[in-house]
Amino acid sequence: MTTTAPALRRRHGGIHRGEAASGWLFTAPMIVLLGLFLVIPVLMALWVSFSDWNGNGSPFASGVSFVGTDNYHAILAGGGLAEQDFGTALRNNAWYVVLVVPLQTALSLYLAVLVDRRMLRGRGFFRTAFYFPSVTSSVAITVLWLFLFSASGAVNQVLSWFGVHGPNWFSDPSGVIHDALQPLGVDQGPAALTQHGFLGVSWWDWIGGPSVAMTAFILMAIFTTSGTFMLVFLAALQNLSSEVTEAAMVDGANGWQRFWRITLPQLRPTLFTVLTLGLIGGWQIFDQIYTGTQGGPAKTTLSPAYLSYQTAFTNQQWGQGAAIAFILFVIIVAFTLLQRWVLRERGVPRRKRFGPVTPGPATPGATPAAPATASEVTP
Template sequence: MTTYSRQPRRGGLRRGEAASGWLFTAPMIILLGLFLVIPVLMALWVSFSDWGGRGSPFSGSVNFVGFKNYSTLLSGGGLAEQDFGTALKNNAWYVVLVVPLQTALALFLAVMVNRQILRGRGFFRTAFYFPSVTSSVAITVLWLFLFNSTGAVNKALSYLGVVGPNWFNDPAGIFHFGATSGPAFLEKSTALGVPLWDWIGGPSVAMFALILLAVFTTSGTFMLLFVAALQNLGGDIQEAAMMDGATGWQRFWRVTLPQLRPTLFTVLTLGLIGCWQVFDQIYTGTQGGPAKTTMTPAYLSYTSSFVNQSWGQGAAIAFILFVIIVFFTLFQRWVLRERAVSKRRMRQYTVATTAATSTPVAPAMAAGAAADTGEENER
């Protein structure tokens, strides 16, 4: 009985697995293939074509135009280039301000909310996380009300003796500090059709209101990622640091933060990817105005295609955006890479301690791996 009656049975257990494997994954393959892979290829073709939105992009009347759509955007010298440059400028400032602000705020909130002595931790977490679950449309509607010229924000500012700006109608760059025109050399020289003076002007006041919105809605999500990571850290390194007489401040910067590096990387990456895709808020709130200062590449790609019927250009913008996102993700990965401890640092360690506390890297990685599995739940 043992050998040959078992053998076929074994085969029976595994038989049909390949078939059902493909069967089980077939819906996924079809759906993702149809609505993710093929679309990308199709759009790639459109970005090299002169398709005008009518009929099939594969019909005989549609021509291959090479890099024309791309060159119009990047060096055409016309309105298309100027709009694209403006959109890039706006979004770049948005990224530069939102990513650090939301990360810092999320980390701060997580550390605060994670304190054992704090009562009402549940309440605070709920309060900080709630904006993250609501739709961007609802929040934008609310923001339009709060930040209108006679709205709640300006009313609150007036109690402090500050005259608030006309937020969503103010195209002035916040780093121009009220100056209406800059030195000639900055006004004359341009990049992507946009004067350097505008590039350095920072986000417009209107865009700044959207920046606040982004920080408001995403800090809660990222706070949860940090909380998860903090809870996975063992207490022993902290205690060892305490024994060595490190203050709370030192412990945060020298012990906790290095251990959070993997989560920090996740948060920065997700933040960066998300920030380059601002669309909902613009569509709902500002439609790119005032004076195109809240125009973003994502929204420009939409209007170029769906409103102006320049489908090739719209698709080209989408692909340039894709390249930008990939580039910055890789760049960030490179900046935040695990470096070998520098010689000078190393000397400090060997002089100061013997062995026990000098290698926070291994536990940090373990915590990171644990945090990674926790993170998927939240997104």
């Protein structure tokens, strides 16, 4: 839509008369393709989530009836196993996202800054090495991970050199926060947390942290995706004009200050992209679960995406499966909007407009420089 916007804006000129029509003509193939393979299936799935379709024949056949929000009710407030499973999946995935997104963003930014340095020898080698996990298929990496993190695998071998008795990674359903509390003598949660809950999962279990098995997947996600996002950050870093940085150096800003005050603010749009992609990818985790653990041990690696698949294809609850997918969709959109709001352009902070807060002769030019370029990058 953004590509057609400039042409559409000038609608009165004689020479531009037919532009709207040809614009539509040129975009028509894509609109038809998107409609056929995206919009229609999505609308069909939306209908299925409100119907009692049982998987036999077309969802629009005469025998299929509208059941209102029954499917959504069963998942969100049914009080049964469906609600409990959804709550469990949501908890697992929430911990996954909370840990993966910040860590992978920080790591990829760190790697990008490292390989961006002009002084570094063998930059090409490191760039390839860091990017390598991203080009390998997630199935292959999952299999590799299952071996590395098996009870007698390489990871536990290395841990044993340091006298650490590694956990039985992919078979350990205990939450890491629960595990951390155990040495402190906290074995059972307080009744206030264990007796009440949300979506069929007690608050005590909500705060239990990702299971040890899920932690292995979290490490894997960070390992595989940070290469891709490093590339995104690297592209953005190389696009930054060195003049601003040089100006800051002239003003006497040290490396740490230059990173936080000059580089990072200019990377805000890229940061938004990376966080959004990470968030969406994080909530859609499926391949690893499907090939690795099928939701086990004790359902602690169940994710909403995998639960949706399992509910529909294995348990023949097509309406509930589709409903889970749409709830997941709403969650992703909500988090993206929230993040957009958090990272929105706030303009120049008031106190900075009036010069540095600490009076003194130092750096009259450096402070205004950063906000000025930040607003220049994002029109």
